[in-house]
Amino acid sequence: MRGFLASSIGVTCAAALALPLTPPAFAATARPVPAAEAARPAPHAGTPATTPSDRRAAEPSAAGSTQSLPLEPLTRDRATPSAPATEQGLPRRAVRHFSLVGVVWDDPDAELHGRVQVRTRTAGTGTWSGWQDVETHNADHAADPDTPERASGRVRGATAPLWVGDSDGVELRVLSESDDSATDSAGHTSGTRNLPAAPPLPSGLRLELVDPGEDDAASSGDEEEPRAAGGANAENSALTENSALTETSAVAEASAVNADLAPFGATEIAALSRTETEQEYLALNAGELTERQLQAKPYVGPRPGIVTRRGWGANEGLRESGFRYTKKVKAAFVHHTASGNNYRCSQVPSLIRSIYRYHVKSMGWRDIGYNFLIDKCGKIYEGRAGGVAKPVLGAHTLGFNSNSMGIAVLGSYGATKPSKSAVKAVARLTAWKLGLYRVNPKGKTYLKSAGSNLHRKGKKVRLNVISGHRDGFKTECPGRKLYGKLGSARSKAARYQGR
DSSP: OHHHHHHHHHHHHHHHHHSOOSOOHHHHHOSOOOTTTOOOOOOOTTOOOOOHHHHHHTSOOOSSEEEEEEOEEEEOOSSOTTSOOSEEEEEEEEEEEEEEEEEEESOTTOOOOEEEEEEEEETTTOOBOOOEEEOOOOTTSSOOTTSTTTTSSOOOEEOOOEEEEEEEEEEEEEEEOOTTOOOOTTSOOHHHHTOTTOOOOOSSOEEEEEEOOOTTTTTSOOOSSOOOOGGGHHHHHHHHHHHHHHHHHHHHHHHHTTTTTSOTTOSEEOOOOHHHHHHHHHHHTTTTSOHHHHHSOOOOOOOOOEEOHHHHTOOTTTSOSSOOBOSOOOEEEEEEOOSOSOOOGGGHHHHHHHHHHIIIIITOOSSOSOSEEEOTTOOEEEOSSSOTTSOBOOSSSTTOOTTEEEEEESSOOSSSOOOHHHHHHHHHHHHHHHHHTTOOTTSEEEEEOSOOSSSOTTOEEEEESEEEGGGTSSSOTTOHHHHTTHHHHHHHHHHHTTO
């Protein structure tokens, strides 16, 4: 694969020159509207009285943004009022439009022992949802210890993200609980509120409200804060132009790494027949195969169709520039995103943009953590940038990101069965990608642990080539129902490879 890794470098430079240098119109027009200029929309019936900070949060904003709101103590121990609150949250309030929520905190090594629940108001109807649980155990989805991404100083602790759809109101409660405490269905009995054994909540808790932006504007500028006015306009104009040039280069870079598989700027990498895939395999591995391997029939599954980052509207200006690779792909770890199943397949580009923004802007990662994502309709999406056929280093399975790839099925599969289409897509994707590296999906492999709560650092661990996240880390991921389908995915993938 070395020839393939090198072949796209020249393409990147040429492709960047082919893209327009004019800053996208969206970047110049989509800044948040200052409160003095904006007419506040009429509140929905039943909306509680709002404070000035609520009103500021409810002002119109650029599409594709993150609102980060610090949590407030909801209860305190009267005997020791200075003690850290064991319950924090936000009262019901109006906010700018968002579609995905999550909670972050300062220390990525700190754990949130407790329960996070959120209610949201549907935009347009004004209907409030019931309380929804947010998955708190998310530290196992991360870059490996001692890697530049982990040691960047930007990484934060975080819950899993939860997709709630287009919303304009929110209420949140975070309750500290001891690991062995019993909790009722609401999580708010008087007994659980005052458990003496409840650990303190992590410091710096914030609610992240993510707006994924529109499909046709998502790849344009990133508006988190209003721009300064007055004499700074010329400077800001220059910064905008420089930002647009950087964005243009990043878009070219992300597309060029797939240049051997699809035309530059393609929104989807087309599926291939078995014969076409075998020809592609020989081309990608040119100079690396022995004479005997060249004569043998390759065990590689037909390449499936893959929606590119451009296809789902990635804002390439969000991520760090450049790519990081591992040596090879020896295993595939299957995950669920734990973001809920209440999404339509037509919403998936928005859902992925939201997860991408949450991983980068809220959690401090260099890019989205997964190498690929699959929706419940069975469509496959490119994840972390660097090339779908290449060994891109992800941040998906703490301790085992090297020499592996991470596949996330969008949804929560602890109690819900994954669709047949999604399981089939896992099999098709692994049959192709593992086949490029001459790996049998039904086989076993050894990976060296970089350190996890299940395998000590340096230990060589024998794993299924297609493993669940829980095989490398003590976690519920990818959910009991999806984990139970991995045997079927292995068998199907082997058949796709012709084994």
